[in-house]
Amino acid sequence: MEGKKWRLGVPRALFYYYYGSWWKAFFEDLGLEVLVSPPTSKEILDMGVSLAVVEACLPVKVYYGHAAWLSERVDALFVPRLVSVERKSFICPKLMGLPDMLRTALKPCPKIIDSTINLSRNPQKGLETAVRSVARTLGFSGSKVLKAKEKAEKCYKAWLAKQREDKLTAGTTENPINIGIVGHGYLLYDRYLGMDIPHKVQKLGSRVYLPENLTDDEVEEACRVLPKRLYWTLGQKTMGAVLNFMERDDIDGIIHLTAFGCGPDSMVGELAERYARRCGKPFLLLNLDEHTGEAGLNTRLEAFVDMLTRRCSA
Amino acid sequence: MATVYLGIDVGSVSTNVVALDKQGEVLHSVYIRTHGQPIKALQDGLRQLISDLGKNIKVGGVGTTGSGRTLAAVLAGADVVKNEITAHAVASSYLVPEVQTVIEIGGQDSKIIILRNGVVTDFAMNTVCAAGTGSFLDQQAARLGIPIEEFGAKALNAKNAVRIAGRCAVFAESDMIHKQQQGHPLEDILAGLCEALVRNYLNNVGKGKEILAPIVFQGGVAANDGMRQAFSKNLGVDVIVPKYYGVMGAFGSALLAKEMYPKVSAFRGIDLTEREFSTGGFECSGCANHCEIVELKEGKKVLARWGDRCGKWSNAAAV
Known part of the structure; x- marks a missing residue:
């Protein structure tokens, strides 16, 4: 050539x-x-x-x-x-x-x-x-x-x-709740494959934080509580974001987006959920696959946002 | 003219309509099988409700829920559209104010809702698989030739429940056939099936959740005494089955409509039961996504469209 x-x-x-x-x-x-x-x-x-x-x-x-x-x-x-x-x-x-x-x-x-x-x-x-x-x-x-x-x-x-600067901040409601959404970049940013979850959550009146809003140092720092470094790069990133969001008072809940059949995430997801549960931070695991029916997904998202809103006002 | 608040729950298996009075008392409730025709089920449900309550009512507010909530909302004219989790939690804590755990098993889904001080703090739903939900019990009852209504009573008569694999409906079925052929009595097999489903529920949906009493058991499957007993036995505490266990979603959304207290309800009138509604679908060829668009029509007039990702159709048809 x-x-x-x-x-x-x-x-x-x-x-x-x-x-x-x-x-x-x-x-x-x-x-x-x-x-x-x-x-x-x-x-x-x-x-x-x-x-x-x-x-x-x-x-x-x-x-x-x-x-x-x-x-x-x-x-x-x-x-x-x-x-x-x-x-x-x-x-x-x-x-x-x-x-x-x-x-x-x-x-x-x-x-x-x-x-x-x-x-x-x-x-x-x-x-x-x-x-x-x-x-x-x-x-x-x-x-x-x-x-x-x-x-x-x-x-x-x-x-x-x-x-890092791009935040999906909602201007629709006066006191929006804050949700951290973690997952692999190719799920979070591919609006078709990932069902556009970040924007969906934003439309429900919530402010959205993504792993990419964090610096590498913040991710590494958050991961220090783990007994050992995660073998997978994306797993380490996800875990770091979860741990960072978990410790922050300004984040009300965490959504973890995974693809059905993802080997590394089957472990990381479980680990993340256990840590989040231990510190009492609401955590929602969403598993995506080929089905385009969004009803089940929307139900879970709406219920999660409802729950956080009612929790915050209670 | 009495003011009523309507709650409509269009689910995969059943469609329920509940009417509340101003005090939040249930005036009437209707339970109808959806049979894959949500519009017809909804119209039938309303017709039944109106024929029992009389036409001399004023609808103060309408709430919809269930997987068909969007369709129902457009059709009936809803003031509040809420997901099933919120609706069930609201209904449950209204009837049992100190409730801390809600177990809900419906036709195709099962959920667990954890409440603390009247607020939902955690929830989970079954994933893609519908094993361990009402449909499976229905199917097994049909296979064994016993009406689903008698299933529970029979299970209670068991002397020695046999162990049945509960992980997967297909495995459970072959296990049941095996036990049957060995000569175990039917009652013991039915009781074993209930225990398997409860184990499956607690290991999957209830995994990692802090299940504290009081525990409310609701949804269509709560009608089954065998399931009720299996849950009580497994959890070591009697589960409470509320009076309206089968229509809690509709009850909850009626409560939400009442709580919202709209000045003028969006309700489209009681004559909507007699109007002609139809749905149609087409594939949009505007881009490579080929979205499947659904449209709801009254006569020839398009009431709403949905299913598009870009909003080209749904926005154009806003009612």
């Missing part, structure tokens, strides 16, 4: 909701054309469900859908093999296997850029290796890559700061 301008597809799913800004800035600085798939829709979901292995969780199935949507429109797909993004914590194995799973499912399958990203031993060196490997596959090397990486880091930091 030497000399040709690459058209690179980035699925808007899973870790796009954490590193999308980094990736986009990096590839664009290298002069690539980046095509991000549109927000999840029924069409994408249906495509994913029919392609994916049955036992995968819904977010992984949705990822298949996004990749399939892109496959005919791009020269290559960017599906990094995410092993670890920080020291001593890891990403779910289902996500590590994405490149291989996609290769068997997509027919025809475009070139997949699947450089391994493993920062568990030495974050700085690991990142450099990963970035160089991605760039090499695309035919870039040297100072151009370093420059693009710098640019990407800058964009990423700005995006992080913006996310």
